[in-house]
Amino acid sequence: MAATETTTVRKRARGARSFWSVMRSSPRMAIGSVVLLIILFAAVFADVVSPYPPNQQNLRARLQPPSAEHILGTDHFGRDLLSRIIHGGRVSLQVGFIAVGIALSVGGLMGLLAAFYGRWVDTAVSYVVDVLLALPGFLLALAIVAALGPSLVNVMIAVGIAYIPQFARITRSAVLTVIEMDYVTAAQAAGSGDNRIMFKHVVPNSLSPVIVQVTLSLAGAILSAAGLSFLGLGAQPPTAEWGSMLNSARQYIRDAHWAVTYPGLAIVVTVLALNMVGDGLRDALDPRRTD
């Protein structure tokens, strides 16, 4: 009993040490993680953190430049920009997570089945992936939104579908490597069923490249979703969302440059942080692929 406890403690200590050593060896990843945590915190506690409700209009304070009262200024309805950006972060992160969740579950399953069963399953899955890749991701999402109709939920679905190929491909190649391992052969020899082998042995050991892809895809999904909202096909007013905020601020670009500058900066910082963490994770988890 005591012995097991010591091992757990030691294991945890080793885990913590390797975490910090990764952080120290990759300052880029450390900065990215801190920024990301701040953004996540602001998004979760948006109601507490923002100085004003995001949709509170004050028509007498329209298009005000940044001041003590409104740190980042106001928009064309006199709404506080900082509050809208904080709430917009919540929307953008939600969209990103749900879209990547869709892509991960569908694409991951496709890749897993293709690699595990091979033969016609592999051919069929690779055909679907090739068809989805026949259009650049953003255009595929655009086409799907065109079919489903403009709304935030449809943007999540569309962006999710557009990212399926990436996950199918990465999972497939990761699983193909793992399947060759001795412990899988051993499990097969011991008579384990397909499901048990897949989810007990193969999936946990194929996760590293998939985790990296999740982080990098989050950045791409947030960009795509904001782009669709910017085109008026995603979040609809008065929802505070970065892309649609930029879209409506566009008309006032001559009078209120801050309404254009800050929501965009929020996107850049978020995407940059996610890319930094993703690249850092890739270097840490998958040493074969650098750059």
Added chain:
Amino acid sequence: MFGWGRQRSAPPERTSPATGGRVGIEATLLKYIFRRIILLIPILFGVTIIVFGIMFLTPGDAAILMLGENAPQAELEALRERLGLNEPAYVQYGIWLGRVVQLDFGRSIRSGRPVTREVMARLPATIELALLATLLSIAIGVPLGVLSATRPNSAVDHVATVAAFGGLAMPVFWQGLVLILVFAVALGWLPPSGRLGGWQYYILPVITLGTSAIAAITRMTRATMLETLSQDYVRTARSKGVHPRSMIYRHALRNAMIPIVTVIGLQFGQLLSGAVITETIFSWPGIGRLAVDSIRSKDFPTVQGVVMVFALLYALVNLFTDVLYAYLDPRLKTRYS
């Protein structure tokens, strides 16, 4: 049969040595191009299913969309009959596909003109924008990447790396707005939108569209150049006293070109996506803006036409890159010359 995307689809088979010199290379290349085109057919067939779905999945009645809410019942019924909307889905798809292979996407709901003509009228503007952006990204990205790779960890390298990271994180739509803000609104140097009126109208859209490609090409050039510069033949050339510049450009860059060409091809897809947004911001009369306008006004035949043209364009560019890739691969030439 299908190659899991572009990863395995690249080089042609080089198994059987052909009989005579250049003819051999060309014959192999032609065979390769032919095979690639054959493989494209089932993929494009799959795309038509997606494109058909745009119209089919849309909530609401296509006949009402086309004729308006107040159209007489008899007319609506006649149109439904003519479009085959009362038939089961697969029959509808068959009828539609039969027309699409003849490049007939029907008439635009908005303008009443044939979709094919509408798309063709706007296609040159998009291709022009995408080509200029590609040229810009090569002209800046390749030299910058070479500079970074030949002076690793220098100030130039760090600046280029940070700029490339920023370029990749910057949304096209925001960058376009910021450029308008700085160069059109604040400085008044360049026009904020439009196309016909001279070269000034091209600068902001081309930069907006090209930025992420510049970043991607810089990163790729740097990475592959670093790798090539450490190869034995480069070291041999260096020890033989080859001039550094000639070593970089004649030996290293030529061999690094293959992955760079691939990334340029992949970037073209990004450029097509970016064109949709860039054209919307700068009121550029291309097919990207046509797509957005048509989606907003529920002009589905036009949306279908544009999406199909985008897919064709993308397929052609991928084909071209793969062929170029095969052609550039020095192993192909040495084998047959």
